Amino acid sequence: MKAVGEQPMSIQDSSDYVIAAKPSKVRYVVLAMLLVATTLNYVDRSALGIVAPGLSKSLSLDKMQMGELFAAFGLAYSFALLPGGLLADVLGSRLAYALSLVGWSFATLTQGLANGYHMLLGSRLTMGALEAPAFPSNARSVTLWFPAQERGFATSVYVMGQYIGTPLFTGLLLWISTTYGWRSVFFVTGACGILFSLVWYRLYRDPHQHKTVNAAELQYINEGRSTGVQKAREKFNWRMALQLLRYRQILAICLGKFCNNTLLVFFTTWFMTYLIEARHMSMIKVGIFQALPFLGATAGILVAGSLSDFFIRRGVSVSAARKAPLIIGTLLGASVVFVNFVESNAMVIAILTIAFFAQGIGSMSWAAVSEIAPRQYVGLTSSITSLAANIAGVTTPLMIGYITHHTGHFYWALNLMGAICLLGTFSYSIFLGKLSRIEL
Template identity: 30%
Template sequence: MKIKGLRWWIVGLIMLGTIFNYLARSSLSVAAPTLTEKLQLTTQQYSYVVAAFQAAYTVMQPIAGLILDWVGLKIGFALFAVGWAVANMLHGFSTSWQSLAVFRGLLGLTEAAIFPAGMKTISQWFPARERSVATGWLNSGTSVGSMLAPPLVVFCIITFNWQTAFAVTGAIALIWVALWLAFYHAPKDHPNLSEQERHLILDGQEASKQETGARPSWRHILGERRFWGIGIPRLLAEPAWQTFSFWIPLYLVSVRHMDLKEIAMFGWLPFLAADLGCVVGGYLAPYFMKRFKVSLITSRKLVVVTGALLMVGPACIGLAESPYTAIALFCVGGFAHQAISGALFTLASDVFGQHEVATATGLTGMLGWIGGLSFSLVVGALATTIGYNPLFFCLLVFDLLGAVIVWRMVAGEPAAEGDIGRHAEPAEA
């Protein structure tokens, strides 16, 4: 049976995997106030646990991308998903910050495949003009997963214990693995893909981006100026998301004096706003193309600029007297960051071929997580001395600088939609 609009069902399947991925990783931040009490963790020790995940995730992203480009999406992604489900459940056996850090590192190693796999799927399944929208929906899974974590984790902790919270948020990913293995196939092999949609996908892709069978090369990708034009802005943007994901609950408890139930009620709102940023950011690029008659690549860069300007929201959190105003400003930051993130992910699928897009996404992701890891350690070291407010202001500065870099270093405007990326020229010095 042929399924109409099958490509959107495929991105929905990837989005569901992203939700479960981020539900697992966000469980720690929600449980952090409980863990700091039960395991007697200091803020510094908690930052080391966070860093263990970030370091493992950082190192593994390009390796995961390379594995996915070599062995293929279906089996490779399923193995990574089983790995992160098991790793998250193991958190319940932690007895100290050291053992928690070990299990957190295992989670980072296995969860690192999510975006290399997602962008490889979008590169294969979507014509160029639809990629930003598809990426927006894919990226929205990060926010939905983070949004679901506070009420679910708090419910498990209050009803059962903190160990149950990690068991539940990990095991649920196994449901997705079964769905993935049952329903995913590449476009050329999918029995439910109509010929009309197959032609729409292939005709809308760049000739230079068709799957060639060639093996990706780290050396070639790292030698591309456009890679650094995407990678450096990701390094500068990721600290914002790492801060929102890992530090909001502790900030609300230690600075705004909210309790666990209030976090369950309000802690998910920044991630709902981030969800909107994913979707709206995805539609902004085609809007800019239509409204301002700009090319596809320029439209992506305009989305990055728009998001960077909106990061003034979290920069002003220190001026907020009410904790609810602070949460509202976190919401602005979540919206802004996810718009930036989606545009940078899509740019990678625009300028790299299908045989190397997972590897390129993994490498840019590694740079992003180097930025996130470094900044989390800074937060852990300085939050109790200089406070959070100067650190939140840094997030605005980082993204404004990233917007300048992506504008200058990612060049190459397509002569026509079906020719995107084929005639890319180096940016002027």
């Protein structure tokens, strides 16, 4: 019973009470879904590399054909990056991601039905094109769900999906391949993606449409958005893209990202074949050893941000602090050549773990891009540099396939990757120069 003289709670008081309540944590559920989706993304694109030794024998495919199949994904993905980003903007993350997930998962599944090179090629091209909306949808979701001060953390969490899926699931997928045949790997991974697309569509909503997010969390997200007057989004045009490519800093980062990404592509395509055919490891050893380089790369990503912040706290300029991880990581990535000079499989895995750890450090180029991009063309600059990085998804598999087909071993392929890392080091340390905002 209401006490005598007690005033009824006004609408404003009720609103203040709700706002004062503890913010809900729905954004972390969304982040967990983004991590799962990104993990599935990379497991699906890596599945061909996992079963490549058995698949190539079963379908009588040579090394050049396998290289072309690996490269087909990167080719389609690169061309579809811009349309994929536009699709995420037009349809929103919920629908765009669901369609992308179910589409690339069906394309993954059809690889298990392939009876030869051409059907596999069509499946890989389709999968590459349909995965393109995934990362733009990730970025859009993080921007909507996380305040500015938490976006760096959120981005690093879902980016880890690129690296943790392989060590977590490769052992299982190798066992499935050995027990039930290589086709079953594509059936399992494709089916998982299709099921998760339903989960995503059922659970995901933008913040203002989500039923379980409370007013306090919405206020926290909104208060943490970038302040200031936002300019209208610039429309994409090829003339401006060509103008940006006239700047030395952008060309340097494009070249550096391409060189650094070469190592990542090797580990997601030819790595299993190298362990089995060049190092003559058993499936059991491969299942155990393959995880270590990917865990190293995950640690590299986490170290990179801390390393850059450490330099800034020590009074180092922003330019030098942002460049240091890129130079150190890309240079250390050249250590991959040392596997050509050791016999011990344990030493081989140790060297590859160091090289992939370095690749993770060197992948922190997004921070450098944010320092140089014209303020009205940050998105366009990011797209250009991302496209340059993804070209490695085409050239690396073809390069390794051609060399191993004509030489019968990986010796010169690994040496060439080391030389590419040195080229990237030159680009970041000398060609890039001092980081400064480009003013148009």
